[in-house]
Amino acid sequence: MPGLISTVRFAWAAAGFAIAAGVIATILVIGLTWRTLGAIEVALPRIGFDALRELNVMIRDVTVLEGTVELAKIAPTSPESTEKLQEANDFAYIRFFRQDFSPLYPVFPALPSVQERVRRVVEEIDAILAAGRPYDSAVLADIEQQLRAATQGLSQFYYTFGENTNRVLLRQQDVLSKFKRALTLFLGMLCTLGGTSVALLLNRIFVLKRIRHISTHDVLTGLPNRVWFGQVIAQMLQAKGARPLALLIVDLDRFKEVNDTFGHPVGDLLLKEAATRLRAAVRPQDYVVRLAGDEFAVIAPDLPTPAAAAGIAARIVSEFSGTVVLAGHHIRLSASSGVAVFPRDGATVEELLAHADLALYAAKRAGRSRFELFTPALSDELTGRMALESAIGRALREHEFTLVWQPQVNLSSNQVEAAEALIRWFDLEKQRWVPPGDFIPVAENGPLIREIDAFVIRGACLEGAAIHAALGQPLRISVNVSAGNLEREEFPDELTTILHATGFPARSLELEITEGMLLQNREVSGKVIRRLSEIGVQLAVDDFGTGYSNLGYLADLEVHRLKIDRSFVLDLSESSRKFAIITAIAQFAHSLGLETVAEGVETPRQLEGVISAGCNLAQGFLFSPPLGAGQLVEWCAKQAGQKLRRPPALRLIANEVVRTEPG
Amino acid sequence: MTCARAIFAAATLAALFSLNHAGAENTGTAAAATAEVALTVLSPSGERQLSVAEIESLGLRRVTTRSPWEAGTLTFEGVLLRDLLRHLGLERADSLTVTASDDYTQVIPNEDWANWPLLVATRQDGKPLTRRTQGPTRLVYPLSDHPELDSPVHKPRWVWAISSMEARFN
Numbered sequence: 001m002p003g004l005i006s007t008v009r010f011a012w013a014a015a016g017f018a019i020a021a022g023v024i025a026t027i028l029v030i031g032l033t034w035r036t037l038g039a040i041e042v043a044l045p046r047i048g049f050d051a052l053r054e055l056n057v058m059i060r061d062v063t064v065l066e067g068t069v070e071l072a073k074i075a076p077t078s079p080e081s082t083e084k085l086q087e088a089n090d091f092a093y094i095r096f097f098r099q100d101f102s103p104l105y106p107v108f109p110a111l112p113s114v115q116e117r118v119r120r121v122v123e124e125i126d127a128i129l130a131a132g133r134p135y136d137s138a139v140l141a142d143i144e145q146q147l148r149a150a151t152q153g154l155s156q157f158y159y160t161f162g163e164n165t166n167r168v169l170l171r172q173q174d175v176l177s178k179f180k181r182a183l184t185l186f187l188g189m190l191c192t193l194g195g196t197s198v199a200l201l202l203n204r205i206f207v208l209k210r211i212r213h214i215s216t217h218d219v220l221t222g223l224p225n226r227v228w229f230g231q232v233i234a235q236m237l238q239a240k241g242a243r244p245l246a247l248l249i250v251d252l253d254r255f256k257e258v259n260d261t262f263g264h265p266v267g268d269l270l271l272k273e274a275a276t277r278l279r280a281a282v283r284p285q286d287y288v289v290r291l292a293g294d295e296f297a298v299i300a301p302d303l304p305t306p307a308a309a310a311g312i313a314a315r316i317v318s319e320f321s322g323t324v325v326l327a328g329h330h331i332r333l334s335a336s337s338g339v340a341v342f343p344r345d346g347a348t349v350e351e352l353l354a355h356a357d358l359a360l361y362a363a364k365r366a367g368r369s370r371f372e373l374f375t376p377a378l379s380d381e382l383t384g385r386m387a388l389e390s391a392i393g394r395a396l397r398e399h400e401f402t403l404v405w406q407p408q409v410n411l412s413s414n415q416v417e418a419a420e421a422l423i424r425w426f427d428l429e430k431q432r433w434v435p436p437g438d439f440i441p442v443a444e445n446g447p448l449i450r451e452i453d454a455f456v457i458r459g460a461c462l463e464g465a466a467i468h469a470a471l472g473q474p475l476r477i478s479v480n481v482s483a484g485n486l487e488r489e490e491f492p493d494e495l496t497t498i499l500h501a502t503g504f505p506a507r508s509l510e511l512e513i514t515e516g517m518l519l520q521n522r523e524v525s526g527k528v529i530r531r532l533s534e535i536g537v538q539l540a541v542d543d544f545g546t547g548y549s550n551l552g553y554l555a556d557l558e559v560h561r562l563k564i565d566r567s568f569v570l571d572l573s574e575s576s577r578k579f580a581i582i583t584a585i586a587q588f589a590h591s592l593g594l595e596t597v598a599e600g601v602e603t604p605r606q607l608e609g610v611i612s613a614g615c616n617l618a619q620g621f622l623f624s625p626p627l628g629a630g631q632l633v634e635w636c637a638k639q640a641g642q643k644l645r646r647p648p649a650l651r652l653i654a655n656e657v658v659r660t661e662p663g
Numbered sequence: 664m665t666c667a668r669a670i671f672a673a674a675t676l677a678a679l680f681s682l683n684h685a686g687a688e689n690t691g692t693a694a695a696a697t698a699e700v701a702l703t704v705l706s707p708s709g710e711r712q713l714s715v716a717e718i719e720s721l722g723l724r725r726v727t728t729r730s731p732w733e734a735g736t737l738t739f740e741g742v743l744l745r746d747l748l749r750h751l752g753l754e755r756a757d758s759l760t761v762t763a764s765d766d767y768t769q770v771i772p773n774e775d776w777a778n779w780p781l782l783v784a785t786r787q788d789g790k791p792l793t794r795r796t797q798g799p800t801r802l803v804y805p806l807s808d809h810p811e812l813d814s815p816v817h818k819p820r821w822v823w824a825i826s827s828m829e830a831r832f833n
Contacts (some may be wrong), residue, residue, distance in 0.1 A: 046815070061765075090795050091794075093795055094823070098796075099733060100733050
């Protein structure tokens, strides 16, 4: 861009210079022309020609007359000489008496005296002729003298004037040739300026085209950009009788991670690769646009039916699969897409964009590497989801979340061995309890789940420390951790910080994770789990038996407990098969050196079942519903049949019982 | 041309002698000029000699005009050049080469007599033209009536003391 700006500046500066130079050159040409014309338009040459001609005939007439006077002197008695003298005198009379030479006086001031002299001679000759032959030679000689003097006077001026005229003409010729050269030069300059102007104009057109291209295209991928998109799609939507048009928003999955892990140069390569693949996936008449960052749009016009958009989206998603090698790194390629179809899903660009975005959001939430078509239901759902997300954010800020505890009982010693911390949310704004099943899945799709986890772990450690103090003996506390945290390498360090801050012993903390979490992104989560083991934290596999049947992770990772999912316990009495499964899990866990926890034990029969199946621990309403920390301490004391060493006078615990639990 | 000049000279001589050298300016010559040959007209078909009387018989016209050669306003009488040429069957000539007795020569193009009433003057202020008054015939361009004739192009065509005219057809 700096190069471009300087080009534009240069073009303007040069254009200004060309205009100024053109004006100056024109003024100079006009001035020079006037000066030259003024110099040439001296009247002298024309007067000069007239004067020279008149002088010539005057000199001729006087010379002829002089000759005839000479003839009369030689032959004073010849009638022929008389006749010649008479004729010459007549012409001299015409010239010097009748013709008007006054226009010549300004250039030839001596002319009147010459005229006067010749006139006198003419009159004298008339007198001689009247007197008759023979003529007095003395008088004739005197006349001859007079005429010679007149001839001399005329000739002198004639030659002087002639040379002067010549000089003026030469000077004019000189001026003219200089003018010719100057004019050639100036016209050359003007032509050059004109040429330069045309060149600048062409350059400007080129630069403007380039600017337009740059302003409407993405430099990295060469694809049109958002500006271009805005212009073109608006035109396409305005076109009358247009067939359905699909707007697809395509977003690379986990692009930020690629950027963070491999650096921006690799990220840029990935974007280029994405642009290439997108172009390969769409139809020839479709447009691919880079909207921003890793977000692309595809405009698919002239669809036979709105449903045809799904085909294009499916091709795009399948094009983004597997790994690609960029700068030596193997990078998993995956993209999600949201589709909105004009006019069904929106009449304006804004609406289409918003709806395609919603569909994209849905695709991302549904697990990425897939596409979603926009539906009005999606819109409603997402609107509700977004409202919920903002409510969760508020709840975190306003401390609306609280913890409750559900005890786990050791089935062989019949002692309370542990308690699971569970989150509860009383929405102050709506004045109601929100079940965790409603807000946890929503939070899990965004960054909020980390904050919730942090709150739960920190709160559990704080309350756990208080409970320890109140009971005077360690009680293992169990906390649920979300998938997002297991994929963050900094999570173990954060956990250490919390443990230090709360003074809660790591060996008494158990983190509950699900099977699915262990299988996703195994490399990173495996590393995180090993770090957590190093810290001394125990691990339990939550909801065991409902996830994947791949048990390989149990060999690799240091897990302490399996929590058998409540669905196996729920109808234990009716199903001998479920009993067989629980027994098998318990035996298999024992052979691995793991303990088993039966969840959701609500009846004595279920308790009998899990005991005979060989489970080590059980939790459920049969023992206790989730309790506040203070209630838990009391409950534990009652179970142990012993008095509390000291009352649970902790502020934190007191707060727990302000609100009662639903159900 | 020399032939014409000789004839003219002879005619003048005869006139001069017949008048016995009257000293007055032009009284005697005027009377003689009416009978003598004043103008020789040459053409491809031959030669024609005209006296002032013959010329004037075509009908006199009067023209009052400025002159590029003389001061003041002059009044001439004479015949139109085009009438004279028509009389001689030469009005379609392309040009007329007019020569004076001092050998001054001009070529008058056809357009001049076709477009303007050029006068072959024989009299000035009622008096017949003599050699002293630029006669016996002179060509007059009526400048006052036709200012466009007041130009450096037409100025030299005021031939006086005409001795001959030669009609040319291209």
